[in-house]
Amino acid sequence: MVMDEKVQKYIEAVCREVRNRSVHQLIREDVLGHLEEAYQEEVDLGATHSKAVDLAIERTGDPVKLGQLFHKIHRPQVDWLAILGIVLVGAVGVIVTVGAVPSVSVATPEQDVLRTVIGLVLGMLVGAGLFFVHPGHLRRLGPYVLVGTLLLMLVTDLMGRPINGEKQLFGVHIFELCPYLLALGFADIFRRPRWLRDWRILLLAALIALADLMFVHGHSNSNLILANISIFTIALSSKLPRWKVSVGAGTFLAAMTAYVLRNRWLVERFTGAFHAQDHAYTSGFYNYQTQLFVNHAGWFGHGLGHGSFILSFEHSTLAFAQLINMFGWCGGLLFAAVVLCIFARLFHRSQRVQNEFAQTIAFALLTLLAFQFIYPFCMGLGTFPIIGLSTPLIGGGLWTSVVALGSFGMVLGVLKRPSLQA
Numbered sequence: 001m002v003m004d005e006k007v008q009k010y011i012e013a014v015c016r017e018v019r020n021r022s023v024h025q026l027i028r029e030d031v032l033g034h035l036e037e038a039y040q041e042e043v044d045l046g047a048t049h050s051k052a053v054d055l056a057i058e059r060t061g062d063p064v065k066l067g068q069l070f071h072k073i074h075r076p077q078v079d080w081l082a083i084l085g086i087v088l089v090g091a092v093g094v095i096v097t098v099g100a101v102p103s104v105s106v107a108t109p110e111q112d113v114l115r116t117v118i119g120l121v122l123g124m125l126v127g128a129g130l131f132f133v134h135p136g137h138l139r140r141l142g143p144y145v146l147v148g149t150l151l152l153m154l155v156t157d158l159m160g161r162p163i164n165g166e167k168q169l170f171g172v173h174i175f176e177l178c179p180y181l182l183a184l185g186f187a188d189i190f191r192r193p194r195w196l197r198d199w200r201i202l203l204l205a206a207l208i209a210l211a212d213l214m215f216v217h218g219h220s221n222s223n224l225i226l227a228n229i230s231i232f233t234i235a236l237s238s239k240l241p242r243w244k245v246s247v248g249a250g251t252f253l254a255a256m257t258a259y260v261l262r263n264r265w266l267v268e269r270f271t272g273a274f275h276a277q278d279h280a281y282t283s284g285f286y287n288y289q290t291q292l293f294v295n296h297a298g299w300f301g302h303g304l305g306h307g308s309f310i311l312s313f314e315h316s317t318l319a320f321a322q323l324i325n326m327f328g329w330c331g332g333l334l335f336a337a338v339v340l341c342i343f344a345r346l347f348h349r350s351q352r353v354q355n356e357f358a359q360t361i362a363f364a365l366l367t368l369l370a371f372q373f374i375y376p377f378c379m380g381l382g383t384f385p386i387i388g389l390s391t392p393l394i395g396g397g398l399w400t401s402v403v404a405l406g407s408f409g410m411v412l413g414v415l416k417r418p419s420l421q422a
Contacts, residue, residue, distance in 0.1 A: 007035060010057050017067025023074045034060055076416040079349065085342040086393075086408055090120050090401075092335060093394030096323050099304035100315050100396075119401030120393070126402055127409025135358040135414055142188025149181040150207065153214040160218065166388065167218040173399045175220035176390070180403050182211060183230040183364045190238035191357055205248070222389040226368055233367045237360045276382055286314060290321050291382030301328030316395040317388065320380030336377060343370050349415045358414045365407040372404070 011031050015024045038056035047055060060066065097116045156174040160167035166175060186208075189195050195204055208231055215224035228249075235245045276287035293311060304326055311322045324332035346366055353359040369392070376391040378384035390397040392404035 004053055006053055006057065007032070010035070010060075010063050013063035014067040014070065017064060018071045018074060020071070020074045020076060023070075027070050027074075031060070031066070074418050077418060078416050079345070079412055082342055082345055082412065085338055086405070089335075089339060089342075090393045090405075092323070093319070093396075093401075094120070095304070096319060096326065096394050097315070097396045099326050100311070100322050113396075115398040116396045116401070119398040120405070122398070123402040123405030126406040127412075130406055130409040131413040131416075133410070133413060134417075135355065135361060138184060138361065138410075139188050139191075139357050142185050145181055146185025146189065146207075149178055149185055150211060150214075153178055153211065153218070157214050157217050162219060164388075166220045173397075175215060175218055175223040176397075176399045177403055178211075178215075179223055179226035179230050179368060180365065180407055182227055183234065183368065184361065186231055186234050187357060187360045187364060190234050190240070191360065193239055196238065196240055220388075222387045225387075226372065226389075229371055230364050230368050233364045234360055237363060274383075286318075286386045287382045289382075290318060290380065290386070294321055294324050294381055297324045297328050297332075299328045299330050301326045301331060314386070316390040316397050316400075317376060317386060318380055319391040319395040320377045321382070322380075323394065324380065339373055339377075343373075346411060346415070350411070353414060358417075362411050362414045365411050369404060369407055372400075 011028050014031055015027055018024060018027060035056045038059045039052050042052035042055045043049075094113070094116055097113050152169075152174055156167055156169045160169045160174070162168075163171070166173070168174065189204065194200060211227060212224060215221070215227060232245070232249050235248070238245075276284040276291055278284070290311070302325060311318050311325060315322060320332065320335075323335060327335075343366065347363075347370075350359065350362040350366060353362060372389065372392055375384060376389055376395070379386050379389070380391075390400040392400050395401075
């Protein structure tokens with residue numbers, strides 16, 4: 001029946017009503033299966049080939065109505081509410097950054113505003129592009145993304161120049177991009193059973209250790225944390241036994257703890273947040289000042305332009321504290337509620353994704369984004385140790401916003417496809 005002209009015209013008429021072209025092949029196979037079943041029944045009843053084809057098409061139904069039904073089933077489920085929330089968060093980021101300009105003591109404070117705007121525009125373009133990319137294409141690129149990311153990290157380590165402590169390549173924060181790129185690369189590797197046994201699992205562990213060493217050598221400890229969160233999340237969703245993942249993560253945490261404990265300054269930095277008043281002029285200075293400004297913000301804040309040198313100088317990491325200082329606890333709680341609702345909604349929807357690779361990508365990227373939002377919220381309250389972790393969209397960082405919006409676009413692109421869900 002595949003070669004029959006009537007059958008081909010019928011199937012094409014059905015597909016013309018379905019705008020989602022990615023499911024056309026699936027629909028062709030489905031409709032052809034129904035036609036063949038009806039055709040065989042008519043032949044068994046004694047009908048000729050031509051008569052059996054006509055009766056099979058008649059039994060299957062009007063192609064326009066059938067195509068419209070398929071269109072409703074496979075129509076992209078765009079989460080406009082989540083998109084609106086993300087746009088709202090970006091708009092607040094511009095307002096907060098603009099409001100911080102009058103209190104900044106550096107020579108060119110307008111650069112923060114420019115970086116914020118450029119980051120949001122470029123991020124929206126990247127996110128819009130990834131929104132339309134099918135996860136199957138990303139999976140095929142997985143090994144190349146992993147190798148390319150490791151090479152890019154190596155080049156940055158060897159040729160990069162330290163800016164504010166972290167090595168950058170031609171002024172680009174390469175290490176800010178790497179945790180998300182590594183998530184894409186490892187998501188495919190951990191979904192291949194042959195990579196989870198024998199000598200290949202040792203090679204996989206060596207690649208993870210190599211990435212960690214390059215993060216440490218590049219003085220990008222905050223992005224090292226992000227990278228290991230993504231790898232741990234992906235490993236948990238793989239076919240590896242849970243005890244192997246737990247032992248590997250435990251070994252890494254033990255090594256990191258030993259590294260921190262050997263340095264007294266690092267110990268003070270990571271514990272000073274819990275009693276910042278005792279470290280007002282030492283390693284807990286920023287925590288103490290942040291707590292001081294946040295506690296005096298009041299319910300409605302001090303308005304735009306009323307900031308502090310501490311908050312403005314560390315605007316990328318303390319943007320949430322700046323927001324509370326401007327708009328008070330009411331504004332801070334409302335903003336945090338919007339962000340948490342976005343993540344709760346996206347995490348809930350990602351549970352319905354049945355495609356293993358797409359589900360892994362969505363969950364890993366959402367975990368990274370949630371940590372990169374929520375931890376700076378706690379830093380902004382002065383209750384968590386302050387590390388060089390920029391707040392996406394509101395922190396005035398160019399590449400942080402690009403990565404965040406690109407990841408949101410990729411996740412929303414996965415969630416909009418009914419073919420990947422139950």
